[in-house]
Amino acid sequence: MPGTTWPPHHVRGMVPGLTKVKEVRVPKGVVGVISPWNYPLYLGVGDVLPALMAGNAVVSKADSQTALTMLWTRALMAEAGLPTDLWQIVAGPGAEVGTALVDAVDFVCFTGSTATGRTVAERAARRLVGASLELGGKNPLIVREDADVAAAATGTVVAAFANTGQMCIHIERVYVHEKVYEAFRAELVRATRALRLGRSYDYAVNVGSLTSAAQLAAVEAHVDGAVAEGATVLVGGRARPDIGPLFYEPTVLEGVTHGMAVCDEETFGPVLSLYAYGADSEAVDLANQGAYGLSASIWSKDSREAGRMAVRIRAGSVNVNDGAAAAAGSIEAGMGGMGESGLGRRHGAEGIRKYTESQTIATQRLLPLGPPKPGQSGVERFVRRTNGQLALLRRLGVR
Template identity: 70%
Template sequence: MTTTITDAPTTDTTTVRPAWVTDELLGSWFDVIARDPEGTESIEAFAPYDESLTATVPASTSADVKAAVAAARRAQRTWDSVPWSSRADVVLRFHDLLVERQSEVLDLIQWEMGKARFSAWQEILQVATIARHYARHGRRYLAPNRVRGAVPGLTKVQEVRVPKGVIGMISPWNYPLYLAVGDVIPALLAGNGVVSKADSQTALTLLWTRRLFAEAGLPTDLWQIVVGPGRVLGDALIDEVDHICFTGSTKTGRSVGTRAGQRLIAASLELGGKNPLIVRADADVAKAAAGTIAAAFGNTGQMCIHVERVIVHEDVFDEFRDALVAGTEALGLGQSFDYSVDVGSLATRAQFDAVVAHVQDAVAKGATVLTGGTARPDLGPFVYEPTVLEGVDESMEVCLEETFGPVVSLYKVSSDDEAIAKANEGTYGLSASIWSKDTAKAFRLAGKVRAGSVNINDGAAAAAGSIEAGMGGMGDSGLGRRHGAEGIRKYTESQTRATQRLVPLGPPPSLGVEKFVNLTNKQLMVLKRLRFR
């Protein structure tokens, strides 16, 4: 595979820190963090490029979390009365600023997380689309719903949506803009305050974004940022907010859901995945191989919906395998602050070690490496070649455990039924893909796959990019949905408002209870015959 390591003209090649990120600018971002000015706690993160320190970031405490929620709650009471059009204007101004100044946040995402620049740009695309969609259509999703009352003509009833109050956000490092901000936008538009816990690896991206929202006109206290380890701040945040939105591992998600349940607050959880891709006998092999490469190795495989298991019909297995290997070996691998690289670095030492361990375990137990399977320290400390495995079985960790890296395993099947059974192995159910020239047949097969999203003739992006449709998982892949109607309604409570006219419900004093019951019973039978309600 081709390799490259270059630096953009705006990058200081001795530290990899973007030259425009000055100490003064970092200080202004740190001012956004909700923390005691006298606090002494801090965190450190290291750039995947060379393991150099990105920044020493002031950290929040549990007490700071409590104060941040209280401040957001006070601001929310005013924000709730702001007209929808004014809230939407703030979000649309943010949209424009994000697009205009995207080069800054692209640098930050790459510096903190190591992904290829095109993968970083896809975060811009998603967040801008989310901002525009909810600003234009969110009011429709939250519109009051008028329903029939207990006594038509006498009872007027509406279901209305009211904000929950303060929403807690815990987001991961792999998409520091999209996953951190894409959920915040609908929460704010729905009238809530927000407290976000920035991931320690990618805190600067979120702080930059908060500053940009301030430029767009968002009230200062409405969206609070706390920084620090989840083990320190996570429980404190769940204990104070009115809804918790978490994206991360299934193990941690279970803990988040348990604690939220103890408080009787809702939790939306997008968790792990071991996503399958099915290649039917009638598939266009070249397109299926290209789609697999994009879905398996985009974002260096560090995305919850990326493909890790490829299930191929025996009639096209050899042809597909050869196309997949050839396409994988043609990828440009390395680190660069421009668009010359296809696959970037893994984000952290821990993630790099996890990927290496999965491949080594598979090889030790009999799997074959068709391509890749090698670390590339010449390109960066966490760079690992895109890897295709064959001969994987359930004795191997890579088979059903989430790898979260540039590794994909091939499986041969002889029928659609066998492919579906293979796809449904394990406990996850986030995303899936089916490749076939018979799209009607593929659509029907999708109903048999246990996954929150099924892409037909696309690896993963088609469903995730369809902002009007919900995105989330089944089984161990989580609860709830982002995007679409549920993506904003989940941040509200449904409130029923009923207005009774003329007389109250119940037996009038002049009729008596028994006569009222007998009369009502007759009315019930009449209404049934008339097919009313």
């Protein structure tokens, strides 16, 4: 859809009445969307649709593990009337296919790890091509002294262990006020132990498999390393090959300290670390530790006070009395990260504007603007031209 523009936004011109100015938005051209294997419909197609709506053509680099989801959606879009050439899908190794895509498109939308995001951003920057990046997270959840402990524990379990913890906005750190720590810990352990692991595709089980052997190895390394350095496993903490080759129990750790990989690095699996705090200011400081800033959660009966805490947390989204879904599912609001969790936003106005360029169109009437005549200073020219334009406006009846 080259040449497509949005409705113009009219602004005041240089000379009111004689200079007419409008701002329009025009498509970037060809947008490259590189999407991950987890949530391929939501994260992959969800970035394609606004790019198309903004007037661009799109080339998607689907993850090799979930390419069929993208192809199925493209077939549905074709049935709905989308020209088949307007959205192309490629798959293959990221180092080859992803690199070639970044080197060819006019804008890049990437979702994935922080390490790969840096590479994408650097490569795009060499071509002076823009990039939107949603990257990793080590997301905190705060349980205030006044929180409903049972509800907070249930919400934490969902926010941490849904999709086996394999989503960038899932919770990995939980900070609990010291006065409710014991009660929350007991409720969290009970709720976690009650989760059912299984291989079925129905709702008879709560937690499924990890996606790859590499992911299982990373989870085991984080948990085993923390235990070796003094952390305690409250529940879980082991692989379950009796259920399937990539199963790992939902795990809650206590006694995790800085320097442990599970404390400082994204685990991307069913693992939580539990900490106690004494004051709200301390909880905010703890939540802001580390380089990430993607999503956060606060549980409290006082939504006003929780809101005051939320704006002090360095995160692109903060959920009050919800783990992560409330912000992510509110698609009229932007979603993205701060710090090493990325650049730009998906969803909301920014989620579609990022696929466009702002263009200013100025139309000058009657008296053209230009350099001063020889021998005439800029000030003299300005005064004379302004007086002439004002006189002309008065004759035209413009006040």
